[in-house]
Amino acid sequence: xxxxxxxxxxxxxxxxxxxxxxxxDERHTATQRGPLVDVALxxxxxxxxxxxxxxxxxxxxxxxxxxxxFAWGPHVDGTDVPLKAxxxxxxxxxxxxxxxxxxxxxxxxxxxxxxxxxxxxxxTLGTGIGGAIVIDGSVFRxxxxxxxxxHIRHDPGGLLCDCGKRGCxxxxxxxxxxxxxxxxxxxxxxxxSLAGRFGSRAITGEDVTAAADAGxxxxxxxxxxxxxxxxxxxxxxxxxxxxxxxxxxGGLGSVGESLLGPARRVAAEALHGGxxxxxxxxxxxGAGPRSGAIGAAYLASTIRS
Amino acid sequence: xxxxxxxxxxxxxxxxxxxxxxxxDERHTATQRGPLVDVALxxxxxxxxxxxxxxxxxxxxxxxxxxxxFAWGPHVDGTDVPLKAxxxxxxxxxxxxxxxxxxxxxxxxxxxxxxxxxxxxxxTLGTGIGGAIVIDGSVFRxxxxxxxxxHIRHDPGGLLCDCGKRGCxxxxxxxxxxxxxxxxxxxxxxxxSLAGRFGSRAITGEDVTAAADAGxxxxxxxxxxxxxxxxxxxxxxxxxxxxxxxxxxGGLGSVGESLLGPARRVAAEALHGGxxxxxxxxxxxGAGPRSGAIGAAYLASTIRS
Numbered sequence: 001x002x003x004x005x006x007x008x009x010x011x012x013x014x015x016x017x018x019x020x021x022x023x024x025d026e027r028h029t030a031t032q033r034g035p036l037v038d039v040a041l042x043x044x045x046x047x048x049x050x051x052x053x054x055x056x057x058x059x060x061x062x063x064x065x066x067x068x069x070f071a072w073g074p075h076v077d078g079t080d081v082p083l084k085a086x087x088x089x090x091x092x093x094x095x096x097x098x099x100x101x102x103x104x105x106x107x108x109x110x111x112x113x114x115x116x117x118x119x120x121x122x123x124t125l126g127t128g129i130g131g132a133i134v135i136d137g138s139v140f141r142x143x144x145x146x147x148x149x150x151h152i153r154h155d156p157g158g159l160l161c162d163c164g165k166r167g168c169x170x171x172x173x174x175x176x177x178x179x180x181x182x183x184x185x186x187x188x189x190x191x192x193s194l195a196g197r198f199g200s201r202a203i204t205g206e207d208v209t210a211a212a213d214a215g216x217x218x219x220x221x222x223x224x225x226x227x228x229x230x231x232x233x234x235x236x237x238x239x240x241x242x243x244x245x246x247x248x249x250g251g252l253g254s255v256g257e258s259l260l261g262p263a264r265r266v267a268a269e270a271l272h273g274g275x276x277x278x279x280x281x282x283x284x285x286g287a288g289p290r291s292g293a294i295g296a297a298y299l300a301s302t303i304r305s
Numbered sequence: 306x307x308x309x310x311x312x313x314x315x316x317x318x319x320x321x322x323x324x325x326x327x328x329x330d331e332r333h334t335a336t337q338r339g340p341l342v343d344v345a346l347x348x349x350x351x352x353x354x355x356x357x358x359x360x361x362x363x364x365x366x367x368x369x370x371x372x373x374x375f376a377w378g379p380h381v382d383g384t385d386v387p388l389k390a391x392x393x394x395x396x397x398x399x400x401x402x403x404x405x406x407x408x409x410x411x412x413x414x415x416x417x418x419x420x421x422x423x424x425x426x427x428x429t430l431g432t433g434i435g436g437a438i439v440i441d442g443s444v445f446r447x448x449x450x451x452x453x454x455x456h457i458r459h460d461p462g463g464l465l466c467d468c469g470k471r472g473c474x475x476x477x478x479x480x481x482x483x484x485x486x487x488x489x490x491x492x493x494x495x496x497x498s499l500a501g502r503f504g505s506r507a508i509t510g511e512d513v514t515a516a517a518d519a520g521x522x523x524x525x526x527x528x529x530x531x532x533x534x535x536x537x538x539x540x541x542x543x544x545x546x547x548x549x550x551x552x553x554x555g556g557l558g559s560v561g562e563s564l565l566g567p568a569r570r571v572a573a574e575a576l577h578g579g580x581x582x583x584x585x586x587x588x589x590x591g592a593g594p595r596s597g598a599i600g601a602a603y604l605a606s607t608i609r610s
Contacts, residue, residue, distance in 0.1 A: 273453070
């Protein structure tokens with residue numbers, strides 16, 4: 001069977017088509033501001049074939065489950081959009097719509113780093129921070145919106161967030177946070193390695209992580225700084241959940257050890273009672289930044305009519 | 306049947322004996338520093354009768370479940386104490402030992418404010434902050450120590466905590482936090498109402514809440530300040546869990562609306578996406594500061610041999 005999974009984030013959408021569980025096609029698209037259903041349809045049609053039996057959608061923001069109504073998200077246009085119903089009418093196949101981190105957790109448990117784990121947390125790092133909670137093998141949603149920890153108050157005197165509040169965790173642990181740090185360094189040292197590398201052009205988080213991977217010590221320091229802030233927040237989540245495992249996914253999460261090494265060190269230091277408890281493994285998502293789209297396609301395979 | 310439940314906190318222990326589910330006896334004792342088993346036995350013996358069939362113990366700190374080993378707690382002496390085994394040997398009846406907030410959550414679900422609720426959080430305010438997570442009607446423990454949120458980092462530039470770290474939530478939302486605020490006010494205004502009321506004597510959190518209840522506006526302001534910091538932390542927990550209900554227990558929690566009113570207002574303001582989601586009810590524990598001891602006695606009734 002064929003299913004499509006799409007993952008709609010703040011700046012891009014990824015669509016995959018799975019044929020009998022194998023990735024048969026994959027497309028990245030930049031998300032345009034515009035009606036959400038059009039954004040979703042554009043991504044889906046990029047990988048569509050006529051034998052597709054079901055579609056899964058993961059989307060950054062508050063999604064009512066199982067109704068598939070997109071209530072609201074800071075990085076995506078629209079409120080109270082009945083996306084599942086609109087897409088089913090347009091496509092003629094069953095559609096499941098869920099929070100992007102929830103579908104990624106589903107993907108990680110089926111085919112990623114969480115195989116064999118029943119109690120784990122997924123933290124996605126991209127334009128912002130997303131999250132999913134898996135308890136006894138199922139996504140825990142609370143009343144609907146559990147795992148929305150990108151805007152928990154990490155530092156009351158911290159940076160202004162685009163949500164209008166101050167000191168949200170994602171102001172210091174996200175792709176935009178890494179870009180902000182790089183810009184600050186280039187401003188402080190216009191003769192330095194980063195300024196030499198990037199000049200005056202607009203940079204992305206990927207640019208900075210690529211520079212770190214290429215051995216630029218300043219870029220490595222910035223990735224470690226973001227990793228430290230990731231770790232400080234993870235320590236709080238670990239104190240709260242005492243999980244078997246923490247998985248870090250999303251575009252920035254896929255950077256791996258240069259980010260997760262500092263995160264683990266800081267989390268171990270920050271965890272209260274740390275001499276009397278073990279830090280759980282903190283691992284990179286097995287499906288990398290594709291966890292969400294692949295998980296959405298797996299989710300679709302569970303709901304075909 | 307008769308069961309005993311005890312709740313061992315940082316500064317006091319409460320013991321209750323339930324005869325057929327009704328509180329038949331109740332004793333408060335100040336906890337002495339000393340071997341934990343002796344502290345527990347002193348509390349148990351205060352309400353002991355020869356027909357007691359089982360004993361439940363709630364204790365502030367990290368407890369391995371179901372082994373009943375007290376791993377560590379900042380306010381209680383001893384590490385890795387096999388308390389369940391030691392008490393069973395001494396008393397000759399089955400004993401269950403659990404974290405104090407977990408037994409309080411059990412009590413609230415059986416006979417308190419959480420009757421009929423399956424997904425709720427309990428936050429206990431006393432010498433520190435404790436917590437319990439109930440999911441699908443059962444206490445969620447993670448690997449063992451879930452709900453330990455008193456020392457999550459509430460403010461990185463905040464006050465030094467007795468745990469050695471800075472800015473833990475309980476530095477600003479606890480009985481000692483209220484006492485600290487009252488001392489500061491009395492120092493700032495030696496002619497004011499609080500200084501007039503208390504003079505130079507040592508004061509407790511109960512003194513301050515009693516002054517607030519008696520209409521002292523300054524004391525009411527301090528209780529509201531602690532309530533606000535409670536609310537800021539609750540907003541984070543609500544974002545993470547999206548629970549049906551939040552219950553505030555412990556000695557300070559029993560103060561009620563003068564604390565919870567400000568907590569609700571601040572939590573509603575701080576909750577991300579708050580226009581698109583409902584703040585769950587935030588209620589005072591139905592069994593008040595006795596939730597833990599009563600819950601421990603109920604827990605005991607489930608484990609008698």
